[in-house]
Amino acid sequence: MTTASIDSARNRRGLSFIGNWRQYVVYIGFVLIFAVFAVVLSDRGFLSTNNLLNITRQTAIISIMAMAMTFVLCAGEIDLSVGAIAGLASVVSSITLSRYGLIPSVLAGLATGLVVGAVNGGLTAWVGIPSFLVTLGMMGFARGLGMWTSGTSPVPVIDDTFIAIFGSGNIGPVPVLVFWVAILGTVSHITLHKTPFGRKLLATGGGETAARYSGVKTRTVKFQALLITATAASIAGMLYAGRLQSGRFQLGEGDELSVIAAVVLGGTSLFGGAGTVVGSIVGALLIGVINNGLILLGLDFSQQLMARGVLIVLAVALGRSQRS
Amino acid sequence: MTKVAAAVEMTGIKKSFGGLNVLRGVEFSVDRGTVHALMGENGAGKSTLLKILQGVVAPTEGSISVFGRPMSVHSPEISRSLGIGMIFQELSLIPSLTIAQNIFLTREPRRFGVFVDDGAAATRARALMSELGLDLDPNTRVEKLSTGQMQMVEIAKAISQNARVLIMDEPTSALSGFEVEHLFGVLKRLTADGVAIIYVSHRMDEIYRVAEHVTVLRDGRNVATASLKQMQIQDLIEHMIGKRVGVFDWRPRAVDRSRPPVxxxxxxxxxxxxxxxxxxxxxxxxxxxxxxxxxxxxxxxxxxxxxxxxxxxxxxxxxxxxxxxxxxxxxxxxxxxxxxxxxxxxxxxxxxxxxxxxxxxxxxxxxxxxxxxxxxxxxxxxxxxxxxxxxxxxxxxxxxxxxxxxxxxxxxxxxxxxxxxxxxxxxxxxxxxxxxxxxxxxxxxxxxxxxxxxxxxxxxxxxxxxxxxxxxxxxxxxxxxxxxxxxxxxxxxxxxxxxxxxxxxxxxxxxxxxxxxxxxxxxxxx
The missing domain is CATH 3.40.50.300 (P-loop containing nucleotide triphosphate hydrolases)
Structure with a gap:
């Protein structure tokens, strides 16, 4: 066993360059794919300001949920209900908006996330049901609740301020969605990497027993992580409502998978203990660029789905850290 | 003049890891039908010696034979085929499967050569366990068993794989008094059947009850091998400790006990x-x-x-x-x-x-x-x-x-x-x-x-x-x-x-x- 550890130490040193290379695969992949599309699609407006802004607008909402999902995955849990929560929150805030005005509508949207998140977190942390199951159940429940509340029909959003703040507005030439990503991204990044809470979160995901022995209240940490994803999803829901000028229970359908794909692409471990917010955002952008490029290439939707699937698995496989 | 080959015969076993000599020429021989205690302090080389016998680690030098058959290649498969079985401390059973399914894991009896025949497995498991004097329903799931019962299932599993040498490492540390008695009863049956048992433990009361012979390892050498009838506990401990050189001496210190304790x-x-x-x-x-x-x-x-x-x-x-x-x-x-x-x-x-x-x-x-x-x-x-x-x-x-x-x-x-x-x-x-x-x-x-x-x-x-x-x-x-x-x-x-x-x-x-x-x-x- 002594020889084995010496050997592996030697290997680690020898492979450290490759190890680093793998860590940054999402950034390398982003640059490579962006460059390929920029050359191949130069005559189809891929590099036009309009198209680039379009990409960021389309990926912003996924990015915001991906930041929060980074937290949950770092804590060693998962949240499959983000898409459904976004749909529910879009319905709740739209209905409240038409009846009580702007501020109550935003509060109601956020409250939706907080309540759902508290249920997810409580069942996971204190009752001990795996988050995979809790949020799988919540995915159906929240979607159904949104459908029931809205009577299956879209709820129109006609408040100009709401539309401007959430999703459709611009500040100068820049879409307001980009600001949402920048602000929430900065806050998330700082929270994960520079606060005691972030450390405890990574510790809980990296080794729950050791974290507990070190005085970390691991259940509270897991509760908070699931509260964060649900709240972020409710913000995403309001952004959907503002962008599409209506609240619909179907909004965000299937987003949980795009979000998890973006986060894992970004280098966050599915097993907890390691992750980056910036990586998740770039992961979301990468998926956005792939989608956009494939559309411009003239692939039809079925081909896009297939190509996207292959590219994501390929990127994750390349970025997978060596496990002995 | 033909002597019956010993169950295990290890001669001149040396092993070094990256310049560190863990074993420096160990002679270790276990007769069939006996319980042989292997003793020594932490780091004396017991676990390395046993890993070599299990084929997990290859010795640097030395030869091994099991019931007269030489072990020329070192792999767990070869060891198992020669009849070495390890009863794991960290139990190696799958909790969600039944006793019978665990015993025959990957060797399930088949019906038409395709389907797993759980009925036949249960029947065979029942026969096997009654041989060991165990009264357990083979269809019980392992997670429902006590630690002692799980250990019995481990033993049954090893025996079903034709193990003739069982290695047991601190087998009683997690057992209740009653379960220890039961285990010793089972060991008696097994040895009567010709199975040899290598028994590692620090509990000397148990060793004196269950084992016939003892080998003491110290610093990678066997310093004593004897019948337990001829060795007192004091001597045994002395062999384990040896003469200390360059270890830490006690340094007297003053402790103030007049104030309330912390x-x-x-x-x-x-x-x-x-x-x-x-x-x-x-x-x-x-x-x-x-x-x-x-x-x-x-x-x-x-x-x-x-x-x-x-x-x-x-x-x-x-x-x-x-x-x-x-x-x-x-x-x-x-x-x-x-x-x-x-x-x-x-x-x-x-x-x-x-x-x-x-x-x-x-x-x-x-x-x-x-x-x-x-x-x-x-x-x-x-x-x-x-x-x-x-x-x-x-x-x-x-x-x-x-x-x-x-x-x-x-x-x-x-x-x-x-x-x-x-x-x-x-x-x-x-x-x-x-x-x-x-x-x-x-x-x-x-x-x-x-x-x-x-x-x-x-x-x-x-x-x-x-x-x-x-x-x-x-x-x-x-x-x-x-x-x-x-x-x-x-x-x-x-x-x-x-x-x-x-x-x-x-x-x-x-x-x-x-x-x-x-x-x-x-x-x-x-």
Missing amino acids: LELRNVSGTEKPIEVSFKVHAGEVLGIAGLLGSGRSELARVMFGIDQKLSGEIRVKDRPIEIDRPRAAMDAGIALIPESRSREGLIVAHSVRANLGLPRIDDLVRGPLIDNAEEAKSTERIVHKLRIKTETDAVPVRTLSGGNQQKVVLGKWMATNPDILILDEPTAGIDVGSKSEIVELIRGLADEGRAIVMISSEIAELLAVSDRVLIMSDGRLVREVTRDEISSWMEDQDPSDSDGGARIAKAEHGLQMLLQEVRLTAPAR
């Missing part, structure tokens, strides 16, 4: 262990806790730190009762625990040295809402420097450090919380001699600073080197207190001419080892 336990009981434990520790005192595997030492530590539940009794810190229901409560009361399992409980091995060192007091390492990087870096530097932790930078994962340096990181992260009370559970397990002596020195220093220390250890030499008193645990209870005077009396009552350090320490160890065994021999039957 930590006091009054009749503290956990869910199973500990049972009604009471003791006091004063500032500047090192209290050693000794006991064999399964005596409840670690459980005691976990109850004191709020990890295991305390059922009854009172824990008092500085003369005030404290409710410790979680680690945070223990930490707030000034308690720190260096836990038994370094990699699972002590460290997050994939995270950096710095992140590990900061974790217990991360809430205090802040400026405003953010972690104070400068302060954290400074504090990390201080600990790394003070404990001489050998690491390239503080950003490398703890996993890449040696065992001794990892243990220093655990010590460092808790020393940084500036605790009044430090509980150490096996702080020197599995680390090199150099780090050991550094850690012993560190513990002395911490006590000299006025902290109260509770040190739990199986390594008697280290325990004796630092403890002002030693308490002995057995079956969850504190059964004996050993004072320094008593320890000195062991050292002195031999003839004083050979009073060089090594021999004196060996005598002290001998005395404590004897006591550990005695408290079991004299304990009332459970």
